[in-house]
Amino acid sequence: MKKTFIARNPSALWFLAALAIFTILVTVLSESVGAGIISTSFLKTLGKTLCLCLVAIAMDVVWGYCGILSLGHFAFFGIGGYAIGMWLMYARTEGIVVTSLQSNPLPSTPQEITDAIGTQIFGVVGSSEFPALWAFSQSLPLQLLAVVLVPGLLALVFGWLAFRSRVTGVYLSILTQAMTLALSLYFFQNDTGLRGNNGLSGLQNIPGLEDRSQATVSLWFFWASAAALAMGYILFAYVVSGKFGSVIRAIRDNEARVRFLGYHVEHYKLFVFTITAMVAGIAGALYYPQAGIINPAEIAPIASIYLAVWVAIGGRGRLYGAVIGATVVSLLSSWFTGGSAPNINLGFYEIRWTDWWLVLLGVSFVLVTLFLPKGIGGLFDALVRKPDVDRQGDYGPDKGAWRDEEGAPE
Amino acid sequence: MSTLLEVSGVSVTFDGFRAINNLSIQIAEPELRAVIGPNGAGKTTFMDIVTGKTKPDEGRIVFGDRGDSILGMSESQIAQAGIGRKFQKPTVFEAQTVRENIAMALKNPRGPFDVLLSRKADNSETRIREISDEIGLTDALDFQSGALSHGQKQWLEIGMLLAQDPRLLLVDEPAAGMTPAEREHTTELLKRAAKTRAVVVVEHDMEFVRRLNCKVTVLHEGSVLAEGSLDHVTQNQDVIDVYLGR
Ligand SMILES: Nc1ncnc2c1ncn2[C@@H]1O[C@H](COP(=O)(O)OP(=O)(O)OP(=O)(O)O)[C@@H](O)[C@H]1O
Ligand SMILES: [Mg+2]
Numbered sequence: 001m002k003k004t005f006i007a008r009n010p011s012a013l014w015f016l017a018a019l020a021i022f023t024i025l026v027t028v029l030s031e032s033v034g035a036g037i038i039s040t041s042f043l044k045t046l047g048k049t050l051c052l053c054l055v056a057i058a059m060d061v062v063w064g065y066c067g068i069l070s071l072g073h074f075a076f077f078g079i080g081g082y083a084i085g086m087w088l089m090y091a092r093t094e095g096i097v098v099t100s101l102q103s104n105p106l107p108s109t110p111q112e113i114t115d116a117i118g119t120q121i122f123g124v125v126g127s128s129e130f131p132a133l134w135a136f137s138q139s140l141p142l143q144l145l146a147v148v149l150v151p152g153l154l155a156l157v158f159g160w161l162a163f164r165s166r167v168t169g170v171y172l173s174i175l176t177q178a179m180t181l182a183l184s185l186y187f188f189q190n191d192t193g194l195r196g197n198n199g200l201s202g203l204q205n206i207p208g209l210e211d212r213s214q215a216t217v218s219l220w221f222f223w224a225s226a227a228a229l230a231m232g233y234i235l236f237a238y239v240v241s242g243k244f245g246s247v248i249r250a251i252r253d254n255e256a257r258v259r260f261l262g263y264h265v266e267h268y269k270l271f272v273f274t275i276t277a278m279v280a281g282i283a284g285a286l287y288y289p290q291a292g293i294i295n296p297a298e299i300a301p302i303a304s305i306y307l308a309v310w311v312a313i314g315g316r317g318r319l320y321g322a323v324i325g326a327t328v329v330s331l332l333s334s335w336f337t338g339g340s341a342p343n344i345n346l347g348f349y350e351i352r353w354t355d356w357w358l359v360l361l362g363v364s365f366v367l368v369t370l371f372l373p374k375g376i377g378g379l380f381d382a383l384v385r386k387p388d389v390d391r392q393g394d395y396g397p398d399k400g401a402w403r404d405e406e407g408a409p410e
Numbered sequence: 411m412s413t414l415l416e417v418s419g420v421s422v423t424f425d426g427f428r429a430i431n432n433l434s435i436q437i438a439e440p441e442l443r444a445v446i447g448p449n450g451a452g453k454t455t456f457m458d459i460v461t462g463k464t465k466p467d468e469g470r471i472v473f474g475d476r477g478d479s480i481l482g483m484s485e486s487q488i489a490q491a492g493i494g495r496k497f498q499k500p501t502v503f504e505a506q507t508v509r510e511n512i513a514m515a516l517k518n519p520r521g522p523f524d525v526l527l528s529r530k531a532d533n534s535e536t537r538i539r540e541i542s543d544e545i546g547l548t549d550a551l552d553f554q555s556g557a558l559s560h561g562q563k564q565w566l567e568i569g570m571l572l573a574q575d576p577r578l579l580l581v582d583e584p585a586a587g588m589t590p591a592e593r594e595h596t597t598e599l600l601k602r603a604a605k606t607r608a609v610v611v612v613e614h615d616m617e618f619v620r621r622l623n624c625k626v627t628v629l630h631e632g633s634v635l636a637e638g639s640l641d642h643v644t645q646n647q648d649v650i651d652v653y654l655g656r
Contacts, residue, residue: 244526246510250503257501260461261574262489263520271522 056326064316067252072176076151078299080284131193155277199295315375420469442604447629494576504556515570
């Protein structure tokens, strides 16, 4: 079985090999175990990029393969981040609080400890009560479960409602945008209990690993991200290959026809929507400890649109295309917006890339759509694949039957 | 021979235009039935209704041994119940290979988990071979089906229909785009399928219908104008007026 999987997905093998080499290379050049050429902050950028690649391949499966242009998948990514962030904040604050309370002459009661943690965490929003959302925050296993289950459940309910009513195309995209907008507004409220626009912070400090340097912890997260990306890639390569892949691509191309073959299209869409949401949650849970902070702006509607842009630029309908798109665009983005790109002085006007990067991205997106409809990944076709045939057959011999007019698909 | 499909008193209106008007048809199992009629008579719309694509305004459609109404069923449920269809314009998945198209149609469990976890059923490769031999596309199994000619796409869709192994086959203009030899082969194939199943064929080519050698239903303006053997209906004055004499 393994052999046939590889045989059916030669690109998966190439991808995994490239990822392994990249991981080894970065490790060798890292500060904590290697030559120290890659700074810890850049190591974090690389680790985060791997997480973005993971959510991008999820997006590619849902959009590029199944044809559902979800503009809400970053919400699932953010939920994953919040879920792990809650444990990180709780456990770390607990550590600090317990240490500081030890100096008290009397041992403190559990209630006092909890109150002190609550004041520490929720002081910024003028509260000290633990909101209901934090019920499991002291338990790492439960919050880890939440990383996959909450996005999965949300996707399941949302998808069930949307697909069952046969909402498709641009209407579905708008609906997913509404979902992520609603969620981000909800998270923004102080009452929600997720610290409003402050978000969760200090996530780079991992409880229990206080004596490890950030250089080491970052490398571990980089490894974890690489491993998650590898597993995600294998999972999705399996999903989109074989007959299941055949069915979802058929749904993308002509879902009505698939129904007449006896497939419940809605179930397939729901499956794909949900499983990609769960993977997006995992990606987010690995991303935000490396970023150190998460706030509701992260799941603003624009974030999910960027995700679609990455996949489009990289080339949808091929997993490595999504990886290329996410890597190229997010690294370029941090280069341009980080102020490293040299400004261009036109004499009368200075192009500052921090302001103009979005314009550049927009223009590149339009150019890619126009001239490279298969994205950057499409360039690989010239190497390996025969060009796709798109032959429109004629309509048969007898002209009298109005076939052209009546023969529209569906 | 028992009744498999019973359509009674069905009407459909598109924006005030009555495409199907109080139509009643019964198909037995096994049976081969040809449906003819002028353009716009409602032949394709009849198939749309039976496959769940178009919901009728009124009327009753029951299918199968227990006489279940198909009106409340979705397209995919109807297909799973055993009604398969070939479209007037061949609609195959052009971006996929002939093999993938047939494999998708093969009668196997249809749920997402079944499909995801299915190790290839032992007989599926054999079945694909049999079907591709039947439709003459064995050499093209690994071609993208978008590269096929119109006639070959017709064949592929017929092959997909056979792969589904339905109890009722609705075949809309199968012979369009085929050479005379292929038409003959199609006739043979449909006749053979009709030995164990119900097959409804819509076709304009009278020669083709004659070779099918079966009961013929003539549709006109959405209802049945005449029914019986080909010779019987071709002598009917109404049929001559609206269809044959044009
Ligand atoms: N979705 C629709 N909306 C509006 N009118 C429709 C629709 N579908 C069919 N019609 C009309 O209903 C009538 C019957 O169409 P139908 O396609 O069933 O004819 P047909 O018998 O299959 O003709 P042909 O032999 O040309 O294929 C036609 O006048 C057609 O224009
Ligand atoms: Mg028709």
